[in-house]
Each structure stands twice: as structure tokens, then as C-alpha cells.
Amino acid sequence: MNNTLDIYQLKNGMILLGERIENVHSASFQFLLPAGASLLPDRCCGASSVINDWLFRGAGDRSSRELIEAFDRLGVHRHASTSAHHLSLNASLEAGNLPSALELYADVIGRPQLAAKQFELSRQLAVSELQGLDDDPRQKIMTLLYEQFYPDPFGRPAIGKLDQLQALPFERTADIVKRMPDPSKTLFSICGNYDFDAVCKQIEILFDAQSNQGLIEKQPASKGKHYSHFPSEGAQVHIGLMTPMPTVASEFYYEIAAAVSVLSGSMSSRLFTEVREKRGLCYAVGANYRTMRDYAGISCYAGTTPDKAQQTLDVILEQFRLLKDGISTDELQRAKVGLKTSLIMQGESTCARSSSIAADHFLLGRVRELAEIREKIETLSVDSVLRFLQKHPFEDFTIVTIGPNAVTV
Amino acid sequence: MNFEYQKLDNGLTIIGEVDPLAQSAAVGFFVRTGARDETPQISGVSHYLEHMLFKGTDALSALEVNAAFDRLGAKFNAFTSEENTVYYAAVLPEYLMDVAGLWIQLMRPSLRNDDFDIEKNVILEEIAMYKDLPQFEVMDQARALHFGTHPCGNSVLGTNESVSALTASQMRSYFSKRYAPNNMVLACSGNFDFKALCQLAQEQCAAWGAVDTTRELEDFRGTFRTKHLQNENLARQHICLLSPALSMQDPRRFAASLLGMILGDDSGSRYYWGLTEPALAEIAAMQCESMDGTGVFYSYLCCDPDKTPKVLDIIRNIFAELEKTGVSEAELETARNKMLSAVTIKCEQPMGRLVSLGFNWIYNCNYQSVQQNVDAIKAVNAADISDIIYRLKPSKFTMLSLGPNSD
Numbered sequence: 001m002n003n004t005l006d007i008y009q010l011k012n013g014m015i016l017l018g019e020r021i022e023n024v025h026s027a028s029f030q031f032l033l034p035a036g037a038s039l040l041p042d043r044c045c046g047a048s049s050v051i052n053d054w055l056f057r058g059a060g061d062r063s064s065r066e067l068i069e070a071f072d073r074l075g076v077h078r079h080a081s082t083s084a085h086h087l088s089l090n091a092s093l094e095a096g097n098l099p100s101a102l103e104l105y106a107d108v109i110g111r112p113q114l115a116a117k118q119f120e121l122s123r124q125l126a127v128s129e130l131q132g133l134d135d136d137p138r139q140k141i142m143t144l145l146y147e148q149f150y151p152d153p154f155g156r157p158a159i160g161k162l163d164q165l166q167a168l169p170f171e172r173t174a175d176i177v178k179r180m181p182d183p184s185k186t187l188f189s190i191c192g193n194y195d196f197d198a199v200c201k202q203i204e205i206l207f208d209a210q211s212n213q214g215l216i217e218k219q220p221a222s223k224g225k226h227y228s229h230f231p232s233e234g235a236q237v238h239i240g241l242m243t244p245m246p247t248v249a250s251e252f253y254y255e256i257a258a259a260v261s262v263l264s265g266s267m268s269s270r271l272f273t274e275v276r277e278k279r280g281l282c283y284a285v286g287a288n289y290r291t292m293r294d295y296a297g298i299s300c301y302a303g304t305t306p307d308k309a310q311q312t313l314d315v316i317l318e319q320f321r322l323l324k325d326g327i328s329t330d331e332l333q334r335a336k337v338g339l340k341t342s343l344i345m346q347g348e349s350t351c352a353r354s355s356s357i358a359a360d361h362f363l364l365g366r367v368r369e370l371a372e373i374r375e376k377i378e379t380l381s382v383d384s385v386l387r388f389l390q391k392h393p394f395e396d397f398t399i400v401t402i403g404p405n406a407v408t409v
Numbered sequence: 410m411n412f413e414y415q416k417l418d419n420g421l422t423i424i425g426e427v428d429p430l431a432q433s434a435a436v437g438f439f440v441r442t443g444a445r446d447e448t449p450q451i452s453g454v455s456h457y458l459e460h461m462l463f464k465g466t467d468a469l470s471a472l473e474v475n476a477a478f479d480r481l482g483a484k485f486n487a488f489t490s491e492e493n494t495v496y497y498a499a500v501l502p503e504y505l506m507d508v509a510g511l512w513i514q515l516m517r518p519s520l521r522n523d524d525f526d527i528e529k530n531v532i533l534e535e536i537a538m539y540k541d542l543p544q545f546e547v548m549d550q551a552r553a554l555h556f557g558t559h560p561c562g563n564s565v566l567g568t569n570e571s572v573s574a575l576t577a578s579q580m581r582s583y584f585s586k587r588y589a590p591n592n593m594v595l596a597c598s599g600n601f602d603f604k605a606l607c608q609l610a611q612e613q614c615a616a617w618g619a620v621d622t623t624r625e626l627e628d629f630r631g632t633f634r635t636k637h638l639q640n641e642n643l644a645r646q647h648i649c650l651l652s653p654a655l656s657m658q659d660p661r662r663f664a665a666s667l668l669g670m671i672l673g674d675d676s677g678s679r680y681y682w683g684l685t686e687p688a689l690a691e692i693a694a695m696q697c698e699s700m701d702g703t704g705v706f707y708s709y710l711c712c713d714p715d716k717t718p719k720v721l722d723i724i725r726n727i728f729a730e731l732e733k734t735g736v737s738e739a740e741l742e743t744a745r746n747k748m749l750s751a752v753t754i755k756c757e758q759p760m761g762r763l764v765s766l767g768f769n770w771i772y773n774c775n776y777q778s779v780q781q782n783v784d785a786i787k788a789v790n791a792a793d794i795s796d797i798i799y800r801l802k803p804s805k806f807t808m809l810s811l812g813p814n815s816d
Contacts, residue, residue, distance in 0.1 A: 023430050026754045057686075064686070072677040072743045075750030094750050124688035132691060132711060134644035135543050233642045235540040267463070267485075268475035277471055280530030283538050303538050334479040341433075341482030341501055348432050348758045 005357070005367055006196040012210050013184030016203060017357045017367060018196045021350060027192035028092040028350035029102075031109060032358050034185035035176060036085040038153040039215040046160015047173050048087050049126040050119070052080035055089075055177070057118035060107030064118060067104070076101050082158035084150070084292050085362070087180065092351050095193040099202060106206035109181050119170045127165050137238045137402045138284075138303065145240035148224030149398040150295055155224070182214035183207060189358035192350035220294075227399045229406035237309035237403030242299040243320065243394045248291040248363050254376045255388035260289045260298055261335035262327055262385075263319065268334060270319045275302065281312045293363055298394075306404045313407050317397065324389035332382050339377050343370060412776045413603040419619045420591025423610050424770055425603040426762055426778075434505040434599035435759040436606075437497035438512055439767040441594075442587035444491045445560035445701075446624060453567015454575060454583050456489040457532050461580065462496065462515050463487075464524035471524060474515065481508050484760070491552075491561050492624075492701050493771060499760040502600040509597070509606055513613045516588060525577040533573070536566050543640070543647045543811055548709065551649035551809035554636050559629040561703060589620035596767040599759025626702030628656065631807050638811045646714040646812035650724070652803045654697045654704035657772035662699045663785045664793040665801075669697035669706055670744040671736050671794075672727065672803075677743065679731070683723045684710070690720050701772060706803055714813045728804035735795040748786050752779065 006018035040047050056071075056078075057064040071078060074097040079090040089108070093101055133140045147155040186207075190199060246252055264271045264287035275285045287300035300320075304312045346352045347370050360367045399409050413425040443455050464471040478485050478498065485498035485508070496515070498508045539545045549564055556562025566572075595614075597606055630653045655665045673680045673695020680693035690712035697706050712720050755761040756779045769777045777785075 024757045026750070026757060065682070068677045068681075069743065072674075072747055075746035075748075077747075077750065077754070078676065092750070092754050094753055097750075121686070121688040125685070125691055128645075128688070128691040128713060131644050131713070135647070137541050138538075235537040236534075238541075266475070266479045266483075268472065268479040273472060273475070276531055277475070278527075280527045281534070283531050283535035303541070304534060305537050330476070330480075334476065334482075337482035338479060341484065341499075344432050344501060345484065345499060345758070345760075350757070351754070 005369060007367070008196070008200045010183065010204055010207065012208065014186045014188065014207055015361065016200055017187065017189040017361055018194060018199065019191045019353050019357050020194065020196070021192050021347070021353065024192050024350060025095055026092060026350050027095040027098050027190060027194045028090070028354040029188065029190040030354045030358050031089045031105065032086040032187040032362060033089070033109065033180050034085070034182050034214055035087040035180040036083050037156045037158040038084040039217060040176065041172065043164055044168060044172060044176065045156050046126055046130065046165040047168060047176055048082040048158055049129065049160050050122045050165070050168060050173060051087065051177055052082065053125055054114065054119055054122040055080070055108050055112045057122065058113035058115060060111045062107065070104055071101070074101050084154045084156070090351070090355070098194060098199070102199070102202055102206060110207065110209060112177060114174050114177060116170050119173065123165065123168055126160060127162070130160050130162055130165060133159060137232065137234055138301065141238045141240040141400055141402050142299065142301065144228070144230065145242055145299060145398065145400045148228060148400060149242040149297060151220035151223050153218050154220060154292060154295055176215065179212055179215055181209060182211055183209055184211040185214060187358050187361055189354045191354040191357065224398070227409045230400070230402045231404070232402050234403055235305065236303045237306050237401055237405060237407070239302045239304070239309065239313055239399070239401050239407070240299065241316070241397050241399045242297045243397050245289065245296045245298055245392065247294065247296040252388045252392070254380055255385045256289055257339055258332060258335045258380050258385050259323060259389060260287060261338055262331050263287050263323060264300070265335055265338050270323070271300070271316065274319055275312060275315050279315065281308050281315065285316070291363065309401070309403065309405065310407050313399070313409070320394040324386065324393050327382050327385055329382055332380065332385060336377050336380060340374055343373055410778070412778065414776070415607045417590065417611060417615055419615060419617055420589070421610065421614050421617065422594045422770065423607055424594060424766065424776065425597040425601065425606065426766055427601065427603055428599055428759065431599040431759050433499055433759050434502050434597065434601040435497060435499040435763040436505060436509045436512065436595070436597045437495055437763055437767055438516055439594040439596060439771045440494040440588060441492070441592045441622070441624070441771055443489055443493050444563035444565045446587060447563055449571070451575060451579050451583060452564060452571035453532070454580055455494055456565050456567070457528070457572060457575065458580055458584060459487050459489045459494050460528050460532065461520055461525065462518050464521065464528065465519060466514050466517060467519050469514065477511055478508070483508050489565055491563065491565060493768070495767065497760070497763060505597070505601045506605060506609060510609060510613065513610065516593070517617070520577060520581050520584065522577050525580065529572065533569060536569055536572065539566065543643055544709070544711070547647040547649045547809055547811040548707070550638065550811065551651055551807065554634055554809050555631045555651040555705065555807035556629060557632040559627065560625070561629065561700060586620060587622060589622055590614060590617045591619045592622040594767055594770050596763060596770065598762040598766055624701065628703045633805055633807050635808045636810070637814065637816050638809065639813070639815045640811060641813050643812045645711050646717045646810060646814055648710040648717070648808065648810045650708040650806040650808050652706045652806040653801050654706045655699055655797070656702050656704050657699040657768070658702065659699070661793060661797060662697070662704070664789045664797055665697045665699065665704065667741065667744045667748060667786070667789055668736070668794050668797055669695050670748060671740050672731070673708060674744070674747060679727050683727050684720060689716050689723065717810070717814055725804065732798055732802065732804055735798060736791055738791055741789070741791050741794065745786055745789070749783060752782055752786070
């Protein structure tokens with residue numbers, strides 16, 4: 001529970017965070033680069049999806065094949081993803097291979113080859129992936145929901161838009177990649193079995209670039225529509241909805257976490273009980289808190305056959321609205337135990353913690369230690385959660401459906 | 410980490426891997442029953458029964474069960490496959506005995522008619538949900554095509570018709586034949602007291618009566634048929650290929666898994682260089698699934714419908730080349746390293762260990778430590794893989810293609 005936290009800032013501004021976990025043989029690290037979907041130039045929606053693949057198609061002196069083989073020989077489990085603010089490169093591996101893996105990432109981030117032929121292949125793959133979204137309505141609905149919920153450009157889909165991806169120019173994308181590794185806005189985090197001094201020394205040498213102009217943040221525009229329906233000939237109507245909430249930096253963060261847990265934390269939660277257990281309306285129903293730096297909300301998904309769609313939506317909305325009217329002591333106690341357990345189990349996973357400490361630093365400007373979070377959870381009371389809910393009632397919903405029929409909202 | 414074992418007189422096996430340094434503990438019941446143990450009349454009953462176990466006992470209602478798990482902060486769930494039904498929970502060490510006690514109670518459910526009727530709606534919704542997910546639909550259909558009349562081709566979910574027609578009394582009869590203590594393993598990993606767990610099981614489970622449970626274990630190489638299911642509403646072509654692999658009882662299964670990784674891992678495999686890297690298929694993956702007495706290599710390909718002929722030509726070339734020249738030492742070394750790091754990372758959490766601990770016992774009645782797994786992976790050489798290629802001939806496969814294409 002008391003993992004040791006390390007922090008160090010390079011001269012060029014790049015911040016290194018570390019949390020040592022005892023008794024593990026692995027290490028996981030993450031680079032958060034300031035090239036998220038909201039920072040991309042206009043008409044480049046989906047460029048980060050292309051870049052996530054293109055970066056690994058040759059870097060430094062290694063060709064695409066040599067680079068991938070070098071990663072695989074080290075047994076590195078790689079993952080690249082994009083949020084509104086960041087392009088994130090994650091790796092998990094046996095701790096002994098850490099120095100070699102960091103060298104490879106330094107090449108990928110700082111010296112990608114960016115060959116035109118490889119760009120075209122990465123772009124084609126990104127187009128294919130986007131087209132595949134039509135065959136995955138559960139994922140598609142959330143993409144559509146976020147786009148409608150957040151003010152533009154914060155809801156822009158990382159997976160892209162077809163017309164923009166098809167027309168994405170090589171030169172513009174290469175320019176994004178060159179401006180991306182702005183060290184003053186880059187975060188590196190590592191968790192598990194590592195020597196922080198050695199990691200800092202190595203990164204200081206590998207990432208010695210100075211800050212550049214970087215990508216420019218845009219001013220948010222207005223939000224999308226209140227309700228949209230996208231017709232499709234599926235077996236189910238997929239319902240996505242989202243309501244605004246304060247961000248993680250708010251003083252009410254722990255009250256929000258408890259409220260979401262009461263609503264949808266586990267199988268005794270309100271949504272599961274009322275929608276699935278008592279009425280048998282759905283197999284899948286659940287809600288999550290999602291926070292960015294400036295915007296946050298609770299999102300909810302449910303999938304149900306067309307004749308039950310309206311009732312499902314009505315029951316879900318009713319459960320959101322009823323929450324402020326009362327929470328039992330037992331409900332709050334269950335929420336608190338669930339939150340604490342998740343926290344401690346997260347502390348056993350090098351991968352989960354490396355992502356969490358980086359997110360904390362970006363969103364809060366500091367890393368919360370596990371003990372601090374645990375203490376805040378302990379101090380929650382029914383009164384404090386209800387006070388928050390009465391001050392921030394769930395009233396404003398953005399709703400999206402995909403399926404054979406629409407619903408009335 | 411210490412391994413512990415005890416068997417009750419009625420045949421219930423209790424196993425544990427104790428790690429006093431772990432921050433959590435995980436416990437689960439592994440029941441040796443699944444879709445392959447069903448007749449067509451009760452297709453889907455194993456999975457439906459898994460849902461019904463959460464509906465409680467004579468002493469606990471469904472809502473009380475859910476609240477009891479949540480009071481312990483348990484991360485809990487269950488899953489049903491073709492041959493196993495597994496119930497598991499991960500908790501903080503201080504709650505381990507309570508959550509184990511709860512699972513023990515639930516293993517003797519009431520199976521009330523009212524709960525059965527409401528839950529039927531949930532099961533039918535789950536079937537509808539997977540109908541909208543072609544990546545799952547193609548696997549289900551391909552498995553049925555590959556196994557033909559062999560029971561491993563049975564659908565886990567069943568169909569709308571079979572589930573709608575199922576009665577609570579059919580379910581009770583199935584339960585009494587399959588959830589016998591001699592057909593179940595209680596497994597635990599992480600920071601917990603094994604003696605206390607055994608004492609609890611002795612007190613609560615000793616009265617459960619043993620039943621003669623059997624399962625026909627027949628290897629099956631596959632039908633090698635090809636089928637196209639046209640669905641013009643789909644955007645992509647979803648293709649599943651199946652060919653024979655090795656069973657969980659076969660010690661060469663580690664070599665078979667490594668072969669699956671060499672061919673179809675998502676990074677640096679032959680599928681990657683042949684299909685994903687040149688942007689012909691956005692997903693091209695293969696893995697080996699070892700089962701009870703049999704096994705299959707699965708490939709899943711997702712591509713533009715127009716590119717399907719080219720994708721399949723490349724797949725055939727990959728298999729032809731493999732059968733001609735085998736795999737190189739360098740390829741094997743890379744696959745080994747990837748598998749070893751995956752094992753290391755997975756085993757760092759009690760929940761990750763629980764699943765391999767339980768399955769090893771269900772299939773082989775033995776314990777395999779992390780180190781033994783590591784040694785088995787390291788011991789595989791290129792000649793072992795060549796032998797598997799020669800015996801199993803992966804170029805001969807069953808194929809199911811689902812998407813806009815009619816052939």
C-alpha cells in the first residue's frame with residue numbers, strides 16, 4: 001500500500017515520475033506526449049491513429065522490421081493510444097530489459113524515419129480500423145456520444161473521421177510528429193522494479209531535445225445536440241448517455257466517485273439492480289466517471305432489444321435522478337470498500353499504476369499517494385455525498401442511440 | 410510461494426498457492442462442466458445456470474447475494490466456456506474467508522422459478538448483444554462448423570429457441586448431475602490461510618454428495634469445411650480459420666502455443682508481416698487453445714471485403730512456407746521472450762495466478778508453479794515445433810467467412 005514515489009524534472013522541462021512496487025519482476029512505463037486528438041490541426045481528425053502506427057515503422061538506424069524485432073526480442077508488450085490531450089505510448093516488460101527498451105523508445109519518439117511509403121500503409125490501416133467501427137456498435141456509440149457531449153475539439157474521435165483520414169496529407173502529418181515531442185509538456189512515468197537514478201540518467205541523455213513550439217491548444221466551441229439517433233439494422237438498440245460533472249481536480253471528486261459507485265459500481269448497484277436484476281431489460285448496463293483536465297461527466301451504456309429500448313432509457317434516467325433523494329449507509333459502505341479494494345489491487349499492477357501516476361500529474365499537477373486516496377475515501381459520509389448530489393443534480397443529459405428504432409427523450 | 414492441497418471424502422479438491430507478501434487474495438470454484446456436456450435439448454443451460462447461481466439460496470435472495478459480495482469489496486464474476494464454468498472473486502486478504510464462504514453457499518442454489526423466468530430475458534438479451542458483434546459471431550459459428558457433431562462445437566450461449574424452451578426443472582436436473590463435489594475444484598491464491606479455508610470447506614461442503622460424472626474425451630481433427638455467411642449490413646469481412654492443435658493433457662502444448670505466437674501474435678509474427686504491416690487486414694491473429702482431450706488453432710482475420718481473396722492467398726502461402734521450412738531459432742527465441750514476459754506480468758497479481766492454478770488442476774490434476782511454466786517454455790526447441798507442424802498440418806483448416814461477400 002505504501003509504494004515509494006519518485007519525481008525528477010529534466011533541464012528541458014520533461015517530468016519523470018516513478019513508483020516502486022516491491023516483490024515484482026516487471027516494470028511498466030508510459031510516455032504521455034502532447035499530441036492528443038484535441039490538439040491536432042483542423043481537418044486532421046484521426047492523424048494520431050495514423051501516427052501511433054507510423055512511429056513504429058522504422059526509427060533511428062533500424063528499419064520497420066528491425067525495430068519491431070528488437071522490441072519483440074526484449075519481450076516488450078507495447079500499446080499506443082490517444083486521448084483528447086495526449087498520445088500515449090505504454091510498455092510492460094521484464095525489468096532487466098528496461099534500459100534497452102528505453103533506447104528503442106527514444107528512437108521512436110525522437111528519431112522516427114517517417115517514410116512516405118510507410119505513412120500510406122499506416123493511413124490505410126487507420127481507415128480500415130475506422131470502417132470496422134461500424135461492426136462494433138458498443139464501441140461506436142461511445143465514440144459518437146463523446147463527440148456530442150464534449151465541446152469541440154475535446155470530443156473529436158481519436159479513431160478519426162473517414163473523409164479527413166482519406167485525405168490526410170503526408171507532409172502535414174509528418175509536421176505533427178516533428179512538433180509532438182515537446183519536452184516541457186511531456187510526462188514519463190514508470191512503476192515496478194526499477195532503479196530511479198539509473199532511469200533518470202539514461203532519459204536525461206536520451207531525451208535531451210529542447211522545447212519547440214509544440215501543438216497549439218484550441219478554444220472550445222459549443223457542445224453537440226441533446227439527442228441523436230443513428231439507424232442501423234442490428235439485433236439491439238445501443239444507448240449511450242452522459243451528464244456533466246466536476247473534474248477530478250474538484251473538491252468533490254471523492255463524492256463523485258462514491259455516487260458513481262452507488263449507481264453502477266458493482267452488482268448490487270442501482271443500475272444493475274433496477275435495469276437487469278428486477279426487470280431483465282439488458283445484459284449489459286453500466287456507468288463510469290470520465291474526467292479530462294477541463295471537462296468531466298458520467299457516461300452510461302446499455303444495449304437492449306428494440307421493444308425494450310424506451311423502458312430501459314426511462315429506468316436509467318430515473319435512477320440517475322433518484323440518487324440525490326437518498327443513499328443508505330450500507331450502500332455507501334459498500335461503495336467505500338469497493339473503491340478501497342480497487343485502489344489496493346491497482347497498487348499490485350505495474351501497468352495500472354504507471355498510467356495512474358501520469359494521469360494524476362497531468363490532471364492535478366501532483367501525484368496522489370495510495371494512502372492519501374484511502375484516507376479521503378474513509379472520510380466520505382452519506383451527508384457529504386448527498387450534499388454534493390443536491391448541489392449538482394443530474395439534469396442535463398446528452399443521449400445517443402444506434403439501432404432499428406429511436407427513443408423519445 | 411507454497412502450494413497446498415487437500416481432498417475431502419466426497420471428492421471436492423481444495424488447492425492453494427500461498428503468497429504471504431501479496432496485497433490481495435483470489436478464490437474460485439472451477440466446475441468441470443460446459444457446453445460440451447449439454448444435449449441439443451438443453452443447449453445453453455451451463456451458461457444460464459452460471460447466471461442462476463447468483464440468484465441465491467434458500468437463505469439468500471439475489472439482491473442479498475449481490476450486496477454480500479459488494480460489502481466485501483469483491484471483484485467477482487463468472488464465465489462459462491465449452492468445458493468449464495468458473496466463479497471467482499478477488500478481495501483484500503481480510504475478506505478472503507468471507508467471500509469463500511459466500512461462494513460455498515452459492516454452489517448449492519435454490520434455482521427458483523421466478524428468478525429463472527426473469528433471468529431468461531437477460532440471457533436472450535446477451536444472445537442479441539453478441540448477434541451485433543460479428544467478431545464473436547464468426548468464432549461461434551466457426552467452432553460449430555469445425556467440430557461438426559463433436560460436442561466441442563456446441564454453442565455456449567445456446568440459441569433464442571433453445572433458451573426460450575428451457576425449463577427450470579431441466580436446469581435442476583443438469584445441476585444435480587454436474588455440480589458434484591468430485592467435479593469441482595476450490596482454488597485460492599495470494600495472501601490467505603490454507604488450513605482455515607480447508608476447515609471451512611470441510612464444515613460447509615462435506616455433506617455434498619458425490620455423483621458419477623463422466624465426459625467423453627475424444628480427439629477430433631475437424632471437418633475442414635468452408636462456409637460463407639453473407640450479411641450485407643456488415644462493413645468488414647470477418648474470417649475465422651480453425652485447425653487441430655494439442656490438448657491440455659499433451660506436454661507439447663507449450664510448443665503449440667509458441668507456434669501460434671510465431672504465426673499470429675499482434676507484433677512481429679508472420680501474419681503481422683504478411684497481412685497487418687502491408688495494411689491488407691487490420692486484424693490478423695492466431696492462437697492455440699488447448700482443451701480437454703483436443704485442441705484448436707484459431708485465426709481471426711478482419712479485412713476489407715474486396716481484399717479477402719488476397720488475404721486468403723497470403724494465409725495459404727504462410728502455411729505452405731511454414732510446412733516447407735519450419736521456424737527459425739531467432740523466431741522461436743523472440744516468441745519465447747514475449748511469452749515469458751507475459752507470464753511474469755500476469756503472475757504478479759493473485760487473480761492472474763488463480764486461473765492457471767485452477768485450470769491446471771481441472772485438466773491435469775497437478776500443480777505447475779510459475780517457475781515450472783517458465784522452464785517448460787524455455788525448453789521448447791525448433792525441432793519440437795517442426796514436429797508439431799508435421800503432425801498437425803495447419804495448412805488444412807476449417808473456414809467460416811462472415812460479411813458482405815457471398816463467396
